[in-house]
Amino acid sequence: MQNPYDAAYQESINNPEGFWGKVAEDCRWFKKWDKVLDNSRQPFSRWFVGGEMNTCYNALDYHIDEQNRGDRTALIYDSPVTETIRHITYAELRDQTALFAGALVDSGVGKGDRVIIYMPMIPEAVVAMLACARIGAIHSVVFGGFAAKELATRIDDARPKLIVSASCGIEGQKIIEYKPLLDAAIDIATSKPDKCIIFQRPQRKAPLKAGRDIEWADAMKSSSPADCVTMLATDPLYILYTSGTTGQPKGVVRDNGGHMVALKWTMKAIYDIDKDDVWWSASDVGWVVGHSYIVYAPLFKGCTSVIFEGKPVGTPDAGVFWRIISQHRVKAMFTAPTAYRAIKREDPKGELIRKYDLSNFKTLFLAGERSDPTTVQWSENNLKVPVIDHWWQTETGWAIAANCMGLHPFPVKYGSPTKAVPGWDVRVLDINNESLPPGEIGALSVRLPLPPGALTNLWENDDRFVEAYFTEYPGYYKTADAGMIDDDGYIYVMSRTDDIINVAGHRLSTGGMEEVLAAHPDVAEAAVLGVQDALKGQIPVGFLVLNSGVTRDQNEIVAEVIAMVRDQIGPVASFKMAAVVKRLPKTRSGKILRGIIQKMADNQEFKTPATIDDPAILDEIGTVLKGLGLTTSK
Numbered sequence: 001m002q003n004p005y006d007a008a009y010q011e012s013i014n015n016p017e018g019f020w021g022k023v024a025e026d027c028r029w030f031k032k033w034d035k036v037l038d039n040s041r042q043p044f045s046r047w048f049v050g051g052e053m054n055t056c057y058n059a060l061d062y063h064i065d066e067q068n069r070g071d072r073t074a075l076i077y078d079s080p081v082t083e084t085i086r087h088i089t090y091a092e093l094r095d096q097t098a099l100f101a102g103a104l105v106d107s108g109v110g111k112g113d114r115v116i117i118y119m120p121m122i123p124e125a126v127v128a129m130l131a132c133a134r135i136g137a138i139h140s141v142v143f144g145g146f147a148a149k150e151l152a153t154r155i156d157d158a159r160p161k162l163i164v165s166a167s168c169g170i171e172g173q174k175i176i177e178y179k180p181l182l183d184a185a186i187d188i189a190t191s192k193p194d195k196c197i198i199f200q201r202p203q204r205k206a207p208l209k210a211g212r213d214i215e216w217a218d219a220m221k222s223s224s225p226a227d228c229v230t231m232l233a234t235d236p237l238y239i240l241y242t243s244g245t246t247g248q249p250k251g252v253v254r255d256n257g258g259h260m261v262a263l264k265w266t267m268k269a270i271y272d273i274d275k276d277d278v279w280w281s282a283s284d285v286g287w288v289v290g291h292s293y294i295v296y297a298p299l300f301k302g303c304t305s306v307i308f309e310g311k312p313v314g315t316p317d318a319g320v321f322w323r324i325i326s327q328h329r330v331k332a333m334f335t336a337p338t339a340y341r342a343i344k345r346e347d348p349k350g351e352l353i354r355k356y357d358l359s360n361f362k363t364l365f366l367a368g369e370r371s372d373p374t375t376v377q378w379s380e381n382n383l384k385v386p387v388i389d390h391w392w393q394t395e396t397g398w399a400i401a402a403n404c405m406g407l408h409p410f411p412v413k414y415g416s417p418t419k420a421v422p423g424w425d426v427r428v429l430d431i432n433n434e435s436l437p438p439g440e441i442g443a444l445s446v447r448l449p450l451p452p453g454a455l456t457n458l459w460e461n462d463d464r465f466v467e468a469y470f471t472e473y474p475g476y477y478k479t480a481d482a483g484m485i486d487d488d489g490y491i492y493v494m495s496r497t498d499d500i501i502n503v504a505g506h507r508l509s510t511g512g513m514e515e516v517l518a519a520h521p522d523v524a525e526a527a528v529l530g531v532q533d534a535l536k537g538q539i540p541v542g543f544l545v546l547n548s549g550v551t552r553d554q555n556e557i558v559a560e561v562i563a564m565v566r567d568q569i570g571p572v573a574s575f576k577m578a579a580v581v582k583r584l585p586k587t588r589s590g591k592i593l594r595g596i597i598q599k600m601a602d603n604q605e606f607k608t609p610a611t612i613d614d615p616a617i618l619d620e621i622g623t624v625l626k627g628l629g630l631t632t633s634k
């Protein structure tokens with residue numbers, strides 16, 4: 001007999017309409033769909049066509065009005081940086097959300113209008129997201145670690161009617177003022193929002209701009225609750241910008257209906273979470289993990305979601321994760337491996353773990369970057385629970401590969417996020433679009449149609465959507481990850497095939513950083529690549545070729561470009577290392593050989609390519625890498 005995973009997987013691939021049609025019965029529809037899947041314009045596939053629903057209704061009102069669970073805790077806001085722990089019930093969260101939705105309506109926001117949310121990890125960020133969903137406005141959350149210019153780029157692309165922000169964020173011991181960043185971004189942007197609603201935090205209040213800025217508390221005072229509007233399943237719910245190969249980010253668009261169906265289903269199937277459980281995703285609402293697993297999926301499920309404003313270390317110590325798991329009786333948590341590497345570095349023997357009762361804790365889920373076996377084994381040995389790596393992307397919205405703990409757990413193989421999740425027909429392709437046999441490395445790709453919840457487009461950019469994901473391998477979605485599948489169907493994700501790097505679980509474009517460096521007046525040419533880092537997985541390193549005739553102190557120029565990246569992309573880029581070189585290694589046709597520099601820095605074997613224009617340049621690169629503290633060998 002087939003195990004539940006195999007049965008679900010086979011059905012999802014052989015009969016996707018049947019599979020997802022059944023799954024969708026678990027959600028509240030105002031009107032049932034006419035067609036589960038309209039695939040007539042692939043890759044613009046549409047799920048639950050004709051279906052009417054509301055995302056916020058399913059996340060909040062449904063549990064209160066139809067399940068009589070309004071008293072159940074929806075969010076636990078745990079903020080060691082402000083010494084706050086707040087339990088918010090479903091009823092309270094609905095009331096706050098309805099009121100804020102009313103405030104948005106009062107400010108002229110309606111269905112289809114965009115609202116940018118630039119906020120720290122406070123419950124009001126969740127309220128703002130759900131309030132948009134309630135009235136059919138399309139939210140676009142921007143991560144707080146991005147600089148004003150990055151925010152401005154997103155403002156110009158999304159053209160929001162309104163921006164919701166807060167006076168400040170708190171990063172460990174530092175207070176980060178958000179308002180000056182927001183004001184600068186609006187100044188830079190061509191598209192200006194009509195209004196900004198600012199949540200004033202007591203740690204640092206912000207001056208407001210008369211006529212444009214409204215204080216959150218005032219907006220709430222004068223508002224009356226707004227009801228859920230009826231949305232088509234295929235209407236957009238949100239835009240989330242993610243790094244592309246250039247400085248222009250990609251505006252990933254997700255729909256309402258497919259997103260709701262898929263995400264609610266994953267809570268049990270992948271994470272084994274039921275409605276009475278407490279779940280914790282230690283990420284940020286600015287990332288896809290935060291959208292899907294701090295906010296939407298746990299609330300669709302009706303369980304309790306912890307929202308954590310702090311760091312794995314230093315707030316106050318490397319025991320904070322165990323304190324939270326123990327105090328709130330967390331059943332499963334999800335974070336990026338880098339967080340566990342940070343803890344392991346401070347508490348290598350896991351001594352702080354033993355101070356807490358973790359008897360309720362059942363599973364640790366890791367994603368966002370490769371889970372290195374050392375970190376996985378350290379976590380297994382110390383926590384004594386299964387540690388489950390799973391693989392996904394901003395674009396996919398939920399896991400492509402995982403060990404589905406609620407269907408049928410498989411033995412863990414270190415270095416693999418286990419098997420394709422139902423819905424994802426994962427193949428390894430060669431350059432001729434042919435499937436490769438087990439064990440051979442190629443382009444990890446997903447045969448179309450993509451399941452519900454995956455991206456439906458890039459914001460107002462059909463051409464880029466088709467070109468970026470569906471052109472190179474016709475009939476497939478290109479993940480831009482390389483990897484292989486073994487004889488048992490386990491997937492291995494090796495590396496990106498583009499110039500995206502992964503810094504502390506944050507996805508960044510080296511191309512975007514190169515654009516910033518190249519704009520320095522003394523820089524003729526620049527290359528940025530990601531080198532291995534014991535804590536953050538990868539960190540960016542820049543190589544600069546100066547214009548001829550530049551005689552300034554090179555250290556000054558390096559310091560200036562580091563400041564430029566921080567100023568234009570943001571501190572999240574962690575760009576702290578750069579060096580001047582006479583030339584960059586290139587092929588005879590002029591392509592920069594970034595891969596070689598990366599291998600040298602990572603101490604990996606490499607062959608000097610026959611096409612290199614001047615092999616001697618590698619000696620200089622080697623010396624520069626040593627100077628940066630990055631060891632090299634040939």
Ligand code: COA
Pocket residue numbers: 120143144145146169171176282283284287289311312313335336338339342367368503504505506535536570571572573574
């Ligand atoms: N607002 C403003 N600034 C922010 C920010 C935010 N929301 N998030 C990060 N930053 C800043 C940090 O303060 C830091 O600034 P600095 O250069 O002045 O020190 C910089 O951006 C880099 O931040 P980060 O990469 O988080 O490094 P860190 O050294 O502060 O912390 C870790 C390292 C590993 C502890 C941290 O990255 C972490 O907790 N990662 C968890 C992974 C995660 O949440 N991934 C999301 C996807 S699952």
Ligand code: AMP
Pocket residue numbers: 242288366367368369370371389390391392393394395417479480481493495496502505506507
């Ligand atoms: P993001 O869109 O920020 O979620 O980043 C997605 C990218 O992170 C993927 O394309 C992978 O390169 C990487 N990634 C995410 N999860 C994993 C994982 N479990 N193993 C290896 N790489 C991962």
